[in-house]
Amino acid sequence: EARAITPPDIAARKGGTPIVSLTAYTTPVAKLVDPHCEVVLVGDSVGMVMHGLPSTLGVTLDMMIMHGQAVRRGVERALLVIDMPFGTYEEGPEQAFRNAARVMAETGCGAVKLEGGEAMAETIRFLTARGVPVMAHVGLTPQAVNAFGGYKVQGRGADAERVYRDAVAVAEAGAFSVVLEKMTDPLARRITEEIAIPTIGIGASASCDGQVLVIDDMLGMFTDFRPKFVKRYAELGQVAGEAIEAFAREVRERRFPAAEHVFGDVPKAVDPAPR
Ligand code: KIV
Numbered sequence: 001e002a003r004a005i006t007p008p009d010i011a012a013r014k015g016g017t018p019i020v021s022l023t024a025y026t027t028p029v030a031k032l033v034d035p036h037c038e039v040v041l042v043g044d045s046v047g048m049v050m051h052g053l054p055s056t057l058g059v060t061l062d063m064m065i066m067h068g069q070a071v072r073r074g075v076e077r078a079l080l081v082i083d084m085p086f087g088t089y090e091e092g093p094e095q096a097f098r099n100a101a102r103v104m105a106e107t108g109c110g111a112v113k114l115e116g117g118e119a120m121a122e123t124i125r126f127l128t129a130r131g132v133p134v135m136a137h138v139g140l141t142p143q144a145v146n147a148f149g150g151y152k153v154q155g156r157g158a159d160a161e162r163v164y165r166d167a168v169a170v171a172e173a174g175a176f177s178v179v180l181e182k183m184t185d186p187l188a189r190r191i192t193e194e195i196a197i198p199t200i201g202i203g204a205s206a207s208c209d210g211q212v213l214v215i216d217d218m219l220g221m222f223t224d225f226r227p228k229f230v231k232r233y234a235e236l237g238q239v240a241g242e243a244i245e246a247f248a249r250e251v252r253e254r255r256f257p258a259a260e261h262v263f264g265d266v267p268k269a270v271d272p273a274p275r
């Protein structure tokens, strides 16, 4: 059995064949995505996608660990990366290490991801020097939605310099890759060309070193809203709705369960589903 992909393997993909990444929050979905992805991410998007939270701010370390353990059981080949949730790393390097070490020890993940650029550089340096590989995340960082005043496109006009400096800072601090979220295409291209670590885009640019999407978004399972950068590769929510409707109809019409779904003989005359 081939060995699992490591953070250095991902770092070595700079400028090569694009890195493929999707989120997963459960064992069965992890088993579906693992054969096709280099990175499986347990994103804090789990709060919105699986728990109905209005933003990622209410996600806890225990939620990330529980979903991380579930995904770990379904991943053999890909690098498993787990998001550090809001409030568990921003106080400083020691807090970040304490919580990241818990995530790694209790889930068996290969790396953690945290949001922030220049402000997180010292923390990223501290973690990477102590055995915690870090995937960074700059541009639109959803945990800062209140500070941003919404989920706006980042890097327009003079704001591009801020995002650029953030990307340079996390690369220099030792992150093995960086997610670029919801920024203009030219900015993502410039960052990708100028920093030494792979960029993984979401709402960024086809020129990034890889792409990531939220699995429920791309499968059409999470349909509360639909950002421009989401491509729906399937409409599973619609398929599921139709299946549930069919079940409800057949129960009400006594057409389910049929003879093949029950035990023992069903008298022909009273077969509830003659065919
Ligand atoms: O939480 C998440 O799913 C993420 C990805 C969108 C990068 O951070």
Ligand code: NA
Pocket: 043, 044, 045, 083
């Ligand atoms: Na996230």
